[in-house]
Amino acid sequence: MLSRIAHELYWLGRNLTRAEITSRVVDGVFQVELQGATEASPGVVLGWGELLAMLGDGGDAGAMDRAEALERLTLDPQAPTSMRASVERAREGARTVRDVISADMWEAINTTALSLRGDDTPAWLAPAGPYLACQYVKERVALVWGLSDRTMLRDEAKAFLDAGSYMEAADLVLRMLRIAFPPGDDAAASGQALALLQAVGGFQAYRRAVPAPPNARPVARFLLFERAYPDSVAACVDSVHDALDGADTSPRNSEPVLRLSRLAADLDFQRRTLPDAAEIGATCEAVQQELARVDQDIAERYFAGAQAGRRTTVVEI
Amino acid sequence: MTPESAPITEGYAPRAPFRDELFAEDGTPRPPARALVEALARLGPEGLVAAGRRRDAIFLQQGITFETIGEEGPTRERPFPLDLVPRILTGAEWRTLKQGLAQRIRALNHFVDDVYHGREIVREGIVPWPLIAGRSHFARAVHGIRPPGGVYCHVAGCDLVRDADGTWRVLEDNVRTPSGVSYVLENRGAMARLVPDLFSAYRVRPVDHYPQLLLAALRSVAPSADSEATVVVWTPGPANSAYVEHAVLARQMGVELVEASDLVVRDEVLYMRTTAGLKRVHAVYRRLDDDFVDPLEFRPDSLLGVPGLVRAYRAGTVAIANAFGTGVADDKAVYHYVPEMIRYYLGEEPLLQNVATYLLGDPEVREHVLGRLGELVVKPTGESGGKGVTIGPSASEEELERIARRIEAEPERWIAQEVVHLSTAPTATHDGRLAPRHVDLRPFAVFGERIDIVPGGLTRVALRDGSMIVNSSQGGGSKDTWVLEDGEPDDRAEARLPDPLPPALPDLRYGGWSGQAQQQQQAAGPDAAAEA
Numbered sequence: 045m046l047s048r049i050a051h052e053l054y055w056l057g058r059n060l061t062r063a064e065i066t067s068r069v070v071d072g073v074f075q076v077e078l079q080g081a082t083e084a085s086p087g088v089v090l091g092w093g094e095l096l097a098m099l100g101d102g103g104d105a106g107a108m109d110r111a112e113a114l115e116r117l118t119l120d121p122q123a124p125t126s127m128r129a130s131v132e133r134a135r136e137g138a139r140t141v142r143d144v145i146s147a148d149m150w151e152a153i154n155t156t157a158l159s160l161r162g163d164d165t166p167a168w169l170a171p172a173g174p175y176l177a178c179q180y181v182k183e184r185v186a187l188v189w190g191l192s193d194r195t196m197l198r199d200e201a202k203a204f205l206d207a208g209s210y211m212e213a214a215d216l217v218l219r220m221l222r223i224a225f226p227p228g229d230d231a232a233a234s235g236q237a238l239a240l241l242q243a244v245g246g247f248q249a250y251r252r253a254v255p256a257p258p259n260a261r262p263v264a265r266f267l268l269f270e271r272a273y274p275d276s277v278a279a280c281v282d283s284v285h286d287a288l289d290g291a292d293t294s295p296r297n298s299e300p301v302l303r304l305s306r307l308a309a310d311l312d313f314q315r316r317t318l319p320d321a322a323e324i325g326a327t328c329e330a331v332q333q334e335l336a337r338v339d340q341d342i343a344e345r346y347f348a349g350a351q352a353g354r355r356t357t358v359v360e361i
Numbered sequence: 362m363t364p365e366s367a368p369i370t371e372g373y374a375p376r377a378p379f380r381d382e383l384f385a386e387d388g389t390p391r392p393p394a395r396a397l398v399e400a401l402a403r404l405g406p407e408g409l410v411a412a413g414r415r416r417d418a419i420f421l422q423q424g425i426t427f428e429t430i431g432e433e434g435p436t437r438e439r440p441f442p443l444d445l446v447p448r449i450l451t452g453a454e455w456r457t458l459k460q461g462l463a464q465r466i467r468a469l470n471h472f473v474d475d476v477y478h479g480r481e482i483v484r485e486g487i488v489p490w491p492l493i494a495g496r497s498h499f500a501r502a503v504h505g506i507r508p509p510g511g512v513y514c515h516v517a518g519c520d521l522v523r524d525a526d527g528t529w530r531v532l533e534d535n536v537r538t539p540s541g542v543s544y545v546l547e548n549r550g551a552m553a554r555l556v557p558d559l560f561s562a563y564r565v566r567p568v569d570h571y572p573q574l575l576l577a578a579l580r581s582v583a584p585s586a587d588s589e590a591t592v593v594v595w596t597p598g599p600a601n602s603a604y605v606e607h608a609v610l611a612r613q614m615g616v617e618l619v620e621a622s623d624l625v626v627r628d629e630v631l632y633m634r635t636t637a638g639l640k641r642v643h644a645v646y647r648r649l650d651d652d653f654v655d656p657l658e659f660r661p662d663s664l665l666g667v668p669g670l671v672r673a674y675r676a677g678t679v680a681i682a683n684a685f686g687t688g689v690a691d692d693k694a695v696y697h698y699v700p701e702m703i704r705y706y707l708g709e710e711p712l713l714q715n716v717a718t719y720l721l722g723d724p725e726v727r728e729h730v731l732g733r734l735g736e737l738v739v740k741p742t743g744e745s746g747g748k749g750v751t752i753g754p755s756a757s758e759e760e761l762e763r764i765a766r767r768i769e770a771e772p773e774r775w776i777a778q779e780v781v782h783l784s785t786a787p788t789a790t791h792d793g794r795l796a797p798r799h800v801d802l803r804p805f806a807v808f809g810e811r812i813d814i815v816p817g818g819l820t821r822v823a824l825r826d827g828s829m830i831v832n833s834s835q836g837g838g839s840k841d842t843w844v845l846e847d848g849e850p851d852d853r854a855e856a857r858l859p860d861p862l863p864p865a866l867p868d869l870r871y872g873g874w875s876g877q878a879q880q881q882q883q884a885a886g887p888d889a890a891a892e893a
Contacts, residue, residue, distance in 0.1 A: 045617075045635055045636050045637075046617055046619060046623050046633060046634065046635055046636075047623065047634040047635060047636055048619075048620060048622060048623050048634070049617070049618075050636045136599070139424065139599055139604075140599050142424070142608050142612070143608045143609075143611045143612035143618050147423070150423075150424065151422050151423055151424075154422060154423070154424050155422050158421065158422075200636060204636075291636070293637045345636075346636040347636075348634045
């Protein structure tokens with residue numbers, strides 16, 4: 045498969061997942077914000093400023109009101125952090141690889157982008173909050189993934205699409221954890237962390253998997269190490285590994301595959317040995333840096349060195 | 362129901378002197394179109410408008426769009442305007458066209474070969490050398506290179522029009538990178554879904570084998586001895602207006618769609634960059650002009666090119682379709698000589714006529730043309746897509762004045778042609794009624810081991826009343842083009858199921874559905890079982 049196409053698919057997966065996770069966190073944070081903090085132990089705070097910082101747009105977050113932040117995270121076409129911008133980027137990518145993904149997938153992505161552009165979408169936000177828009181994006185992205193499972197050939201192309209998707213999920217969860225647990229902040233680390241679970245839509249899964257109340261440490265461990273939870277970092281690392289392992293012609297000599305195997309084993313080891321009192325932020329940082337190196341390795345081995353997000357120059361002739 | 366009383370065609374009348382494709386001069390449908398007009402009447406204006414809305418929604422959803430430049434500058438995506446009233450060609454008409462086109466393409470191919478080798482036609486004094494060498498598409502870099510099989514024009518599309526008296530004329534030859542074939546495929550698919558009823562009384566020859574024809578032709582010219590040839594489609598990129606077509610062709614042929622950044626030449630061999638390293642490419646169907654393909658040989662500022670490609674081509678390690686330098690044969694000044702080429706190279710009389718064309722390099726001809734500028738069409742030689750065309754009868758005094766000055770300044774860059782009375786075809790207007798609009802026809806030919814032409818082609822239609830400019834970039838639409846399996850009414854059978862039904866699966870007595878089916882057959886009686 046062409047390096048450029050693989051690169052484009054990887055980023056298509058990333059953008060789709062980014063749109064989806066953005067819609068989940070926006071919806072989650074909006075609900076938490078609406079109700080005010082619990083009186084006893086404040087615990088982890090996840091507000092609009094934190095959210096913008098997590099998605100890489102924290103610059104002037106302080107000067108923004110809630111409506112502005114909401115707009116910027118959902119339907120603002122200019123802000124690179126918005127759901128809509130992610131969907132538009134996914135559409136551009138899908139347009140380039142429309143001969144590789146199935147026609148059903150392209151149509152689903154295309155119509156999602158087109159209806160988010162529609163004239164009536166601002167009305168989704170005004171009376172009802174972000175629920176309608178977030179729900180729409182969540183459903184549509186789920187539709188795309190469902191279609192990809194049913195209609196797309198399970199070849200290299202699917203592997204790179206999946207790899208991109210899980211890389212993005214792991215990256216966003218790690219960013220969220222690092223922002224929620226700033227170094228040296230004990231209050232956050234000992235309080236409750238329901239907000240985090242609500243933000244990623246994992247509250248039910250947590251309740252079923254972990255007997256403890258949703259306090260910061262068990263929640264962070266759950267989001268980092270719980271292999272059974274699909275958006276946990278460990279599960280994502282496993283999935284990226286499996287995808288690349290299947291796509292590579294000689295995975296035993298593949299730098300990114302080897303690095304991912306080591307990282308997966310390391311996460312499993314930490315799950316058993318990491319003392320409860322260990323600082324969560326520092327662990328997350330180490331994992332995040334390792335994932336950045338994986339990303340670099342992937343670009344070098346499969347994408348002929350193409351850099352993240354940089355497209356080839358196209359000239360209209 | 363008689364066609365005259367049908368509301369959808371009410372008030373429809375061919376406009377003399379133009380010939381109408383579906384209606385005779387007296388306003389009755391031509392015999393092959395009778396069933397179509399009845400089906401349209403059954404559909405009615407409302408039905409047609411509703412189908413039009415469905416069409417736009419589907420095209421937008423599937424991204425079958427083209428971009429127009431709006432008033433403010435930015436591009437807007439719009440669904441490709443497919444007119445839902447098809448155009449009909451009878452089997453007999455098509456056979457004549459097909460032979461004429463094949464003849465013409467063969468002659469053009471000979472001409473390209475000749476230009477880059479012996480130049481016999483120049484020595485014979487038929488085509489003047491300065492005219493050839495002065496063309497912007499003449500490619501010195503490929504002199505003396507003969508591609509496999511001697512085929513240069515692997516893909517060709519000639520623009521045909523029908524004059525007032527019904528004769529077909531060639532308006533333009535496209536042997537560089539003719540576009541539009543994906544619309545032929547998409548149009549047929551859309552028609553079958555949107556207005557299946559129109560097909561009911563006809564047997565229309567299919568078009569969907571085009572990608573396979575193209576792939577076979579590319580494989581047949583690819584220099585690969587040992588293994589299956591690797592073929593790619595080379596696109597300038599997603600910003601190109603025909604990108605959708607490139608993607609459709611690549612997908613339907615099952616080959617990679619590459620951009621310049623994917624290709625690299627090492628030691629005179631072309632490779633593409635893949636996730637498993639470099640992979641050799643044997644044949645390239647390129648969809649960009651010569652100028653851009655190789656910065657070392659053509660335009661040095663091209664960002665879309667692959668350095669060293671021409672060298673690999675010269676070494677014979679890769680086939681390029683269409684070959685470099687073919688542009689010299691679709692120049693509008695060279696067009697004038699095509700009938701002569703056919704006589705010279707093939708020793709045959711041309712089956713398809715040219716439109717009378719004047720080359721303005723000759724002072725006497727120029728004098729004559731400048732005197733009649735208001736009656737002629739003036740075109741720049743090196744352009745395509747209807748750019749820079751001035752139609753004398755509809756141009757203002759100032760425009761004529763301006764074009765006359767430009768002709769005097771650079772006579773070689775312009776040609777003048779007699780106005781052709783482009784035929785019309787009934788076309789749905791916004792309220793679902795039919796009105797005559799001017800059409801042309803671009804059939805697509807594939808030249809590999811032999812010449813194959815897909816039945817029909819792209820009928821382009823000028824959607825503005827009275828306009829004769831059919832290019833989609835200038836407000837034109839398209840029509841599905843039907844070539845009937847045979848023109849005789851007797852052969853238009855009602856749609857029936859194929860005659861012996863396939864027998865039940867033999868030797869599968871146990872298990873699953875077939876076992877049950879057999880039991881039911883046995884229960885139905887001994888006769889049914891015996892038949893199975």
